[in-house]
Amino acid sequence: MRWFLPTLMLAFLAGVLFGQTDTLLYESFEDGMTWEVGDLYWYGDTAKYWHKSDFLSYDGISYWCGTHDVGGTGYSGYNDGWLQYLDMPEVSIPLTASEASLSFLHRLNTEEPGPSGWPYGYDGWDGAAVWYSLDGGTTWSTLTPDAPYAYDVSSLWAFGFCNLGPGYPAWTGIHGPTDFVPVEADLADFAGQNIIIRFVFSSDMMYSTGPTNGDAFDSDMFGWIVDEIRIEADGVELLYDTGDGHPVASQGRELRTWTIDDTDANTGTKSAVAYNYSETYSTITSPVISIPDTFNGRLSFYVKTNCVDYDPDGDGMLDDYMVVYVYNITDDTLVQMSHNYYRPGYIDETWRHYNDAVLYDVSYGMRNSLLEFAGKDIQLMIMARGDGQPNPDQWFKIDDVAIVGNYAPMHDIAPTDIVSGPLNVGDLGRFTAKISNLGMSGESLIQVTGNITYPDGTDTTVAFFPRPSIEPGNWGTTVTQLNLTQHGTYTIRVWTSLATDMNTSNDTLEMEFFVYPPSTRELGWDDGMNDIASNPETGVSYNGFLGASMTAGDALGNFFYQTAGLRDIELTHVKFFTRFNGPVRITVLENGFFDIPNGGTELYRENHDVTSEPEVGSWVTIDLSDDPITIPDTTFFVFVGVAVDSQMPVIGIDNTSPVHRKGFAIITYFDDFGMPIVTDTFDLASASPPLNNIDLMIRAIVTGTHTGIDGDGTELPKELALKGNFPNPFNPATAIEFDIPEHQKATLEIYNVLGERVTTLVDDDLKPGTYRATWEGRDDLGRELPSGVYLYRLSAGDKSISRRMILIK
Structure with a gap:
């Protein structure tokens, strides 16, 4: 037992014991909106800019929407984010009027027309228009x-x-570059009604008269000037204003942001809601939170939405979404923690924990650890973005926002998970231990040791490599391999050894794994742990999971082959790692795959409802044993796909070496009108990085009649034997079977025709028994080797046996 009296005493004196949990923040919004609300493009400028002026006036004085000092720049014109109104007095147009009209003179200088081809039909930037009201200014x-x-x-x-949405026409650019130009409009249709004429000027979030928002500006853009405003009916003047009248100026832009919803909540009766107004970046910001130096905190909240899957600009990113940031006050940095580009499969108006809500992530890794902010003052900021297509009936809601965690020692390393690749009798089993740094200090070269108990009760000690170096709050992996000579339950214990570890109570982890008898094989390519796959050059990243698409029938799948001496093969179970909950479509195809969907042999296709752990993912097993699927050949494909449009299953991805690259995708392509053109199948190995270097976490369990390996040790071999490989010739893989007559060191190596060793399949102390090793035509670095003749050599004691095999590409 280790004692760290000085450290524990310091912790006690500070009133904190390591491991003690605490909640630094909990907000349920039951007391109303206590957080600060805003909008990233809300400039807080509520001034009225229509006024009488002699600036560029028509005859000494006119109405000008502008200012002589734009944002303190000294330029005369307009600023960003304006929605300015000038309302003329109400006028009654006689019921008997056969002719009525509005006329005025104006000069306009704003940003030139654009943006051509924008979504929602927008085709102009800043500009001006004339509106009217027949109900006293209500509409x-x-x-x-x-x-x-x-x-x-x-x-x-x-x-x-300015939150009005699309479909509002306007003048834009330059009208009357050196003089005023006339405008006329017919009002005869409004005979017998009272009318108010409104002159409206509006600007977007950037590029105005002065450099108030970056370097993009034009000092010649002065805004809008109007004069000689006249309303007539049958030649009678009803209103005439030469810039000296009494119109009413106002500004129409409103701050539309988060507010309280007292009708819906995850817990209690209230939550915070942001409605989907046009082009909003609504923010809600917490009070200042001081994170203690030794606090290992985590962020948690619940979210609910009904915003639809909408990508009008075709950039692959949804335009209604929510992002969570941490503002590091101490270092003056803004750090993104998560975002949810929602897909309609999860838009079920259900309260979801934030990890569950973000099931589709194309560019950023989800995280909730606040360890990097230990000793800092921070604020949480949650932003809801509504695109240029307003729909106030859609919304984002949040509730039960919390920062929870525990006070961590300076040094604390612990094994937190053990996973495995497929485990089969006669194979080398690969076990991966997840080692977490729960302390506040980075650790290097951590020693990890294991003890494995066989089904017969014997055990052996194994070493894990490499020895990981892990930053605080992160985790690393380390691997060991074991010859699986028996079927049944194996128990593996993993422990860490760190001289400075201040919490030894969590240093050991024990888990059980089951190895099937020789008549059953678990096929797969992953190591049991999903990984982040990214391409640093493009910034594209997949946070441990991948989905095919949102279209029913599209799918991700693995190519499988089994060379384990089984015949009369049947598929009894399909396993996959996911965090999806809902319907999935399981499709099994015989090798003939590249003809689908035009004539490939389909062995099975059915929908199944699955339930998984929505935050971190879990293995899901589809049991087909009541009516197993006969596999005519030794090669086949299993796909997990979309059963219902817009509900996309996500599959775990593994990119830990060696990567086998046996994944495929079925994708439906659409034309510009949203109509399906073709359903195509492609090999993920030919996709762009990082998808060309991953393994999908989909496995198949098959049974059959065993043809020679008992794996139980009941009939031990009497001499060293290299039984050959099957198939031969082969592509892409072959299985090599061999006998070990006594407990001894053995190696199985592959050589090319030049006598150069290309890889080692086995290098271990083996007990007596029959073994099998699979070679996939790769060298020690995982590189694919060319077609040709290769030699495989079994060496044990003072004996060696060699045979030849042919790899065909």
């Missing part, structure tokens, strides 16, 4: 000017940015 409509005074664009982006 407003766009007034259509007469030709040739028509609007320049049909949908001004500035109106969309």
